[in-house]
Amino acid sequence: MTDADTEQGAADAGEALRARIMAQVEQQQDQAEAKAAAEAVAAAEKQAADAAAKAEQEAKDKAAAAKKEAAEEAAKKAEAERLAELAKQYALPTSSYTLSSTFGQAGAYWSSGYHTGLDFAAPTGTLLKAVHTGTITSAGYDGSYGYKTVLTLDDGTEIWYAHQSSISVSVGQQVNTGDVIGRVGATGNVTGAHLHLEVHPGGSTSGIDPLAWLQSMGLSV
Numbered sequence: 001m002t003d004a005d006t007e008q009g010a011a012d013a014g015e016a017l018r019a020r021i022m023a024q025v026e027q028q029q030d031q032a033e034a035k036a037a038a039e040a041v042a043a044a045e046k047q048a049a050d051a052a053a054k055a056e057q058e059a060k061d062k063a064a065a066a067k068k069e070a071a072e073e074a075a076k077k078a079e080a081e082r083l084a085e086l087a088k089q090y091a092l093p094t095s096s097y098t099l100s101s102t103f104g105q106a107g108a109y110w111s112s113g114y115h116t117g118l119d120f121a122a123p124t125g126t127l128l129k130a131v132h133t134g135t136i137t138s139a140g141y142d143g144s145y146g147y148k149t150v151l152t153l154d155d156g157t158e159i160w161y162a163h164q165s166s167i168s169v170s171v172g173q174q175v176n177t178g179d180v181i182g183r184v185g186a187t188g189n190v191t192g193a194h195l196h197l198e199v200h201p202g203g204s205t206s207g208i209d210p211l212a213w214l215q216s217m218g219l220s221v
């Protein structure tokens with residue numbers, strides 16, 4: 001071998017090595033690009049799946065909310081119908097009134113320390129009516145209550161009418177809803193003419209709020 005041959009051989013080997021390195025670099029670049037592309041596809045697929053799941057959940061939530069709203073609306077309507085039907089069997093205790101004192105109001109004026117009934121301020125002589133069918137179980141003068149009538153309903157609830165100017169029923173008498181039982185007055189412990197109404201379920205000593213009771217029977221007070 002000549003020196004020239006040796007030089008040529010070294011040059012060929014260098015060229016071959018360079019070509020191999022170049023091929024390797026190219027292959028690594030291809031692999032990196034393919035990996036990046038695959039990752040981009042996977043990310044896009046995940047995003048699409050997430051969006052679909054979110055849309056499905058939103059549709060489900062919306063349907064559930066609409067169903068709940070419809071159920072609440074139906075229940076409200078049924079309750080209003082029930083009260084309207086019930087109200088036909090009940091009557092307000094008087095007319096042409098303004099509510100002047102509500103149940104539970106505190107005050108030194110009342111012997112118990114609080115107001116035990118609901119006051120309907122109305123002119124003396126205004127008619128008092130049976131709020132429901134029942135029996136008169138008491139009628140007469142009762143100290144601070146003045147002239148007082150007690151109407152006992154079939155379920156045992158006592159309705160007390162106080163401060164009357166006159167009583168037009170007697171004990172043992174049966175009355176129907178709306179029947180006149182007496183007139184508004186200012187007898188007993190009062191500062192002006194009004195009906196003081198009390199409601200005693202089962203004849204209990206302490207009464208309940210007459211306003212809530214009347215409203216529970218469907219009446220607008």
Ligand SMILES: [Zn+2]
Binds near residue numbers: 196
């Ligand atoms: Zn009162």
